Amino acid sequence: MTRVGRSLRSLLLAGAVALCLLPACGEDSRDAAAAWVSAAASDSRAADEAMARGDRPAAEARLTALVERPAPAAVAVDDARVIVQDAYFRLAQLAMTEGDPARAQRFADRGLELGAREDVFSANLYIVRGRAKEVGGQAVEATADYHEALKINDALLRRTLGGAATEEP
Amino acid sequence: MTDDDPMAEDPMADLAEEELREAEELARALDRGSADDPPDDALSAAALLRYSQGGGELAGARQDEIFAEVLETARPKRPALAKKRGWLAWLLPAGGVAMTAAAVALAVGLQAPGAPVAVELPAPDQGLLTAQASAAADTSTRAAEALASQMRTYRGDVFAALEERYAE
Numbered sequence: 346m347t348r349v350g351r352s353l354r355s356l357l358l359a360g361a362v363a364l365c366l367l368p369a370c371g372e373d374s375r376d377a378a379a380a381w382v383s384a385a386a387s388d389s390r391a392a393d394e395a396m397a398r399g400d401r402p403a404a405e406a407r408l409t410a411l412v413e414r415p416a417p418a419a420v421a422v423d424d425a426r427v428i429v430q431d432a433y434f435r436l437a438q439l440a441m442t443e444g445d446p447a448r449a450q451r452f453a454d455r456g457l458e459l460g461a462r463e464d465v466f467s468a469n470l471y472i473v474r475g476r477a478k479e480v481g482g483q484a485v486e487a488t489a490d491y492h493e494a495l496k497i498n499d500a501l502l503r504r505t506l507g508g509a510a511t512e513e514p
Numbered sequence: 515m516t517d518d519d520p521m522a523e524d525p526m527a528d529l530a531e532e533e534l535r536e537a538e539e540l541a542r543a544l545d546r547g548s549a550d551d552p553p554d555d556a557l558s559a560a561a562l563l564r565y566s567q568g569g570g571e572l573a574g575a576r577q578d579e580i581f582a583e584v585l586e587t588a589r590p591k592r593p594a595l596a597k598k599r600g601w602l603a604w605l606l607p608a609g610g611v612a613m614t615a616a617a618v619a620l621a622v623g624l625q626a627p628g629a630p631v632a633v634e635l636p637a638p639d640q641g642l643l644t645a646q647a648s649a650a651a652d653t654s655t656r657a658a659e660a661l662a663s664q665m666r667t668y669r670g671d672v673f674a675a676l677e678e679r680y681a682e
Contacts, residue, residue: 378630379680386673393666423632424676431669438662465638465646465668469661472650479653494650502643 378419385411385428392435405439408432412455423462430456430466437473441480449477461493468497633679636671 388411395403411432416425433456440449453474461467475490638646642664649661 375680379677382673382676382680386677389669389673419630420680421630421632424630427635427672428676431665431672434665438658441658464635465642465665468646468650469665472646472661475650476653476658491650495647498643498647498650501638502640502647505637505640505643 374417374419377417381414381417381420382424382428384414385432389428389432401439401443405436408436408439412436426459426462427464427466430459430470434466434469434473437470437477441473441476446477446480450474450481453477463497463500465501468494468501471497633675636668636675638668642668 388407392404392407392411395401395407412429416429433452437449437452437456440446440452453470456470457467457474461470471490471494475487475494478484478490479487642661645657645660645664649657651657
């Protein structure tokens with residue numbers, strides 16, 4: 346067989362192997378997504394338990410592990426965002442409890458950098474950042490964050506009440 | 515000599531175009547030994563005339579001139595073939611790569627129709643939203659704790675929805 350023939354055969358073989366492996370890859374990515382969500386849920390519950398027994402460092406360690414674990418591509422961007430934003434909100438709350446508004450603001454900033462949406466998680470981050478700014482002496486900036494939170498909250502409330510109204514006979 | 519005298523007429527006038535062309539080809543053949551489209555009889559005539567003049571031999575200078583012309587116009591066949599093979603050597607693997615890439619893209623497209631779609635999360639209830647509004651307006655610890663408490667319940671619902679969806 347000529348050199349060209351050998352090259353062609355190798356390429357076709359590589360393509361065939363890639364095609365055979367694709368279903369396995371899809372399976373793997375689904376498993377990775379499920380594992381990531383499950384690990385995040387586990388971290389979140391463990392943080393709750395740690396907080397309940399007053400162990401803030403343990404709670405912070407679990408929440409930090411959650412935000413630092415990269416989400417696989419098979420997890421929808423918005424699903425990963427709400428999970429991580431909620432963890433940043435809790436980390437910011439912990440920092441506020443420990444009297445560190447600057448750190449709380451940094452956590453809130455990181456959460457909001459993932460993208461602010463009209464949902465509970467973004468509103469919570471605006472609230473905790475407003476609180477951190479207010480305690481840190483930035484009253485005007487704090488008001489702007491509270492205002493953002495209230496706008497989202499108002500939209501969610503209208504949607505909830507609107508949905509409840511349409512469900513009534 | 516009058517105008518009617520046939521001897522006064524141009525001897526070339528009666529020649530047909532075909533005859534003129536043949537004459538030109540004959541002249542070329544006499545000079546070069548070949549022509550683009552020589553009539554057979556012209557070549558024969560040229561060969562006879564040449565042979566009668568020099569015994570069929572070209573003068574040395576003329577030989578050199580023709581040889582130089584041949585060298586200049588001749589196409590080297592082997593390099594051309596090598597060039598073609600070079601193209602083939604490129605074309606075949608490139609074709610293989612393109613076919614493989616197309617097959618993989620097709621298979622990936624069939625496997626994963628697009629980016630994963632986000633889960634429709636449970637809607638927050640009125641209790642959570644009220645606690646959130648209070649926390650935004652009231653900076654007391656009590657308001658923050660009320661929000662944290664409402665969030666624990668909602669967070670549980672959100673994780674349940676996400677785990678169910680990604681376990682499928």
